[in-house]
Every structure is written in C-alpha cells, then in structure tokens.
Amino acid sequence: MKVSDILRVKGSTLFTIQPEQPLAEAATSMADHDIGSLVVMDHGDVVGMLTFREVIKATVRNSGVFGSLTVRTVMDDHPLTCTPETELDEVRRMMLSRHARYMPVMTNRTLMGVISFYDVAKAVVDGQDFENRMLKAYIRDWPVNEEETGKERQALL
DSSP states (O other): BHHHHHHHHHHOOOOHHHOOSSSHHHHHHHHHHHEEEEEETTEEEEEEEEEEHHHHHHHHHHHTTTTTTHHHHHHHHSSOBBOOOOOHHHHHHHHHHOOOOOOEEEEEEEEEEEEHHHHHHHHHHHHHHHHHHHHHHHHHHHOOOOOHHHHHHHHHH
C-alpha cells in the first residue's frame, strides 16, 4: 500500500499557515478545524510544520500565554516528508524514528496533502481486516473431497 492510497480516501483538504502569523491564530485555526497540524507555507513553498506538540511546548515555555509568538519561532523547520509513491511500511518507520505524528506529502515542491500516524494505522488495520475476511472466505469455500476428509479423520483418531 502506498501514501497515494491514503490520500485518495482521505481527500484533498489542506490547512496551511504563513510563518509570520501569530501562534494564537494558528492555535485557533487548529481548534476550529479540529486538526492537529498546519503546514507552514511561504511564497508557495513548504517551510515547516506546526503541530499541537510545538504549540503546547511554546505556550508552556511562555508561561501559559501565546503573547507575541509567531508560527516561525516554534514550527519544525525540517519536517519529514514523503511522496505519494512512498510505501506505508517506509512511512511507518520514518514516523516512528522521529516520533512524528504528521507528514507532508510532496511531489517535487508541490504539497499534495498531509498524512497522520492515525491515517497510516487506520490504513494498515483496514488492510489487515480485508485480508482476514478474504482468507476466511477462501477457507470457507475450500473444496472438500470426501475421500480425503475421511482419511484425515481416520488419521486423527
């Protein structure tokens, strides 16, 4: 399974913010849209990633207030990225190694979407559920040869 499979199911809605915008505005946007991350864009280029983790850390360091903090001062300016052709096993390894919960999906310099660790986990579970159902259907429809079944029963006794 590839990242493109997740994006096809997830849809193409993207939430972005500019690096000079106030952190308070970013937090409000994340809360309003019930999302955990924003891609930071500057002049059409991805320059960072802002997640709830960075927002919380910055707020705690600033004594519980946003104050004059901007997105640029707290964003991850070297986020992990992948392409639509990246295999999910590779994405899982990358996300686990960096403790990343969100990953921008890029084709060259074009932002195609964002996938979350939840998206990856859901895709894996859905794939396993489908495979499990197919295996059960295959076993249930297995042709039974009465002569062989009788020999197997005798061998078990």
